[in-house]
Amino acid sequence: MTACGQDRNALAAYLDGELAGEQERKLAEHLRSCPECAAEVAAQVRLRRAMKPAAMRFAPSAEFRRKVQGQIAPKRSAGLRWLWPAAVAALAMMVLAVVWTRQSAARNEAFQEVADLHVADMASANPYDVVSSDRHTVKPWFQGKIPFAFNLPEFAGSEFTLLGGKLVYLHQQATAQLVVGTGKHKISVMIVQDDAKFGTALPFAGGVSVRDSFNVETWEKNGLRFYVIGDAEQGAIHRLAQALQGANG
Amino acid sequence: MERAFFEQLAMPLFDQLYNHACWLTGDRADAEDLVQETYAKALKGFGSFAEGTNLRAWMFRILRNAFLNSRSGLKQKTSYLEDEETGLDEAVAHEVTPEALLLATESQEAVFRALEKLPVAHREIILLCDVDEMSYREIAQVLDVPAGTVMSRLARARRNLRAALGAREAVR
Ligand SMILES: [Zn+2]
Numbered sequence: 001m002t003a004c005g006q007d008r009n010a011l012a013a014y015l016d017g018e019l020a021g022e023q024e025r026k027l028a029e030h031l032r033s034c035p036e037c038a039a040e041v042a043a044q045v046r047l048r049r050a051m052k053p054a055a056m057r058f059a060p061s062a063e064f065r066r067k068v069q070g071q072i073a074p075k076r077s078a079g080l081r082w083l084w085p086a087a088v089a090a091l092a093m094m095v096l097a098v099v100w101t102r103q104s105a106a107r108n109e110a111f112q113e114v115a116d117l118h119v120a121d122m123a124s125a126n127p128y129d130v131v132s133s134d135r136h137t138v139k140p141w142f143q144g145k146i147p148f149a150f151n152l153p154e155f156a157g158s159e160f161t162l163l164g165g166k167l168v169y170l171h172q173q174a175t176a177q178l179v180v181g182t183g184k185h186k187i188s189v190m191i192v193q194d195d196a197k198f199g200t201a202l203p204f205a206g207g208v209s210v211r212d213s214f215n216v217e218t219w220e221k222n223g224l225r226f227y228v229i230g231d232a233e234q235g236a237i238h239r240l241a242q243a244l245q246g247a248n249g
Numbered sequence: 250m251e252r253a254f255f256e257q258l259a260m261p262l263f264d265q266l267y268n269h270a271c272w273l274t275g276d277r278a279d280a281e282d283l284v285q286e287t288y289a290k291a292l293k294g295f296g297s298f299a300e301g302t303n304l305r306a307w308m309f310r311i312l313r314n315a316f317l318n319s320r321s322g323l324k325q326k327t328s329y330l331e332d333e334e335t336g337l338d339e340a341v342a343h344e345v346t347p348e349a350l351l352l353a354t355e356s357q358e359a360v361f362r363a364l365e366k367l368p369v370a371h372r373e374i375i376l377l378c379d380v381d382e383m384s385y386r387e388i389a390q391v392l393d394v395p396a397g398t399v400m401s402r403l404a405r406a407r408r409n410l411r412a413a414l415g416a417r418e419a420v421r
Contacts, residue, residue, distance in 0.1 A: 009404045016378060018385050043347035043354075047411075050354040051379045054364065058271035064281055065263060071285070072259070072292050074252040 004034050011037065015044055017184025052231075117168055117177065118188040118214070118229045128164030128179065138165045138178065146174045148224060150191050153247040155180070160187075160240055180240060187230030187240060194225035217241040221248055255295045258304055259288065265305075265381060266312055272376055273313075273369060274321045283319065287312040306383070306390035313373075313391060345415030353414035363413040371406035378403055 002008060006027075013019050014027045031038050130141040135152035143149075145167050155162050163179045163186070175192040215237040217228045226248075228241045266287060270280035290311050291298075298307060316322040354360055364372055377383045377391060385399045392399065 009400065012404065012407060013400070016385070039347040043350040046351055046354045047360070047414075048379050050357060050360045051364070051375070053357060054272065054361065054376065055265075055268060055380045057361070058268045058277070058280070060264060060267040060281075060284070064267075064284075068263070068285055068288050069256070069260060072252060072256050072288050074256070 002040065003036055004030075006030065006034070006037050008040070011041055012044065015041065015048065114170065114190060114216070114227050114229055117170065117175075117190065129166045131164040133162045135162060138162060141165060142167070142176050146176050148191075148193050150176065150224060151247040152178070153243040155243075158243070159183075159236070160243070182232055182236050182240075185230055185232035185236070187228060187232050187237065189240070189244065190227040190229070192225050194220045194223055219245070221245065224248070251295060252292070255292055259291060259308065262305055262308055266308060269309065269376060269381065270312060270316070272364075273316050273373060274319075275365070276321065279319065279321050283312055283315050286315045290315070303387060303390060306387045309377070309381075309391040310393065345411050349415050350411060359414065363410055366413060367406065367409055370402065371409050374399070374403050375406050375410060 002011075010019065010023070010027060014024060019027060031041060130138055132138050133155070135155065139150070139152055142165065152162070159182050161181045163181050165179070166177045168175045168177045168190070170190065170192050173192050175190050178189040178191075180187045180189060214229050214231055215234045217237050219226055219241070226241070226244060228237050228244070230237060263284070267280060267284050270283040270287075271277060274280050274283065287308060291308050294311075298304070353363075364375065367375070374388065374392070377388045378385075383391070385396050385403075388399045388403075389396045394402075
């Protein structure tokens with residue numbers, strides 16, 4: 001039990017996405033008003049995040065993979081014929097890995113701030129300035145608070161739910177942050193003016209990447225820079241990115 | 250035909266199963282043996298595997314049983330039996346404040362080392378939940394235990410990990 005009488009295991013189950021709808025709502029409500037539980041949740045989130053790289057700590061060798069694949073593959077493909085494509089694929093993979101590693105090193109800096117904002121929001125006792133699942137409520141809330149306008153896609157009937165919005169600052173620039181839920185994951189969308197100053201401060205052109213346990217997608221359109229970041233699978237991040245691109249085409 | 254289907258479904262799990270096996274055994278050669286055995290057994294049993302059920306949980310369960318019957322698994326088996334008894338005193342783990350926990354997680358190596366030192370049953374369930382992102386239901390299938398056991402074991406495992414991380418922080 002925490003000092004406020006909250007069951008600690010319920011906090012863990014909440015983070016695991018295993019609470020039933022009503023319990024989940026009650027706990028989320030409680031987190032908004034209880035700094036002690038919010039701090040506890042923030043620490044647990046960080047611990048989980050620190051655990052994610054354990055997923056890629058040990059990678060099988062290409063040789064071992066071929067060995068097992070050879071044992072389970074249909075008999076007709078046994079022999080030398082399958083070795084050749086496998087070798088080509090392994091080589092291509094190595095080239096890809098090298099390119100990816102180099103690019104991600106240059107981008108890490110740029111992601112850090114966006115990732116930190118996302119984490120801060122997920123752990124915050126007061127995650128949203130405007131709480132609504134209705135884009136017609138959330139979008140107007142930003143009017144006058146940010147020096148630009150953006151559009152939101154219709155989330156009704158999709159895999160995504162709009163949870164709320166918040167005014168944040170990326171490199172001292174007013175940024176619209178929207179939080180979108182999918183399954184047990186939360187995804188942050190950040191929209192900021194992509195002027196020259198910002199361009200040099202965040203030397204990041206565009207594309208898709210993995211930052212710690214997060215998947216990130218970013219692009220620029222009509223002077224606005226969009227970031228979509230979250231611990232949801234890359235496919236979900238991409239589909240959300242596409243919906244936003246459609247709405248702001 | 251069935252082999253091709255099995256290959257298509259089971260090979261995408263290869264990296265995950267291998268990584269999990271390494272964490273369980275702490276040895277790459279042992280892990281390779283386990284993964285190889287898992288794929289051989291899964292292929293054999295694939296005919297009886299009902300489509301639509303969870304292939305990932307099924308294969309993790311085969312891997313786990315292979316591990317428990319292996320040399321390195323037998324050595325660690327006592328930690329499974331002790332699991333229900335050796336739960337740390339809740340008070341001890343929670344003397345570790347959120348602030349101390351935050352500090353401890355700043356070192357990736359410290360987190361990995363703490364994870365490595367956990368009893369295998371605790372390391373296993375934390376990996377399944379936090380790293381392989383399985384639901385409690387899936388974990389229950391892998392471990393072949395009721396869902397309630399998943400919750401209580403997971404809670405003990407996390408308390409244990411937290412105490413280990415907090416202790417590290419204290420001596421630093
Ligand atoms: Zn509380």
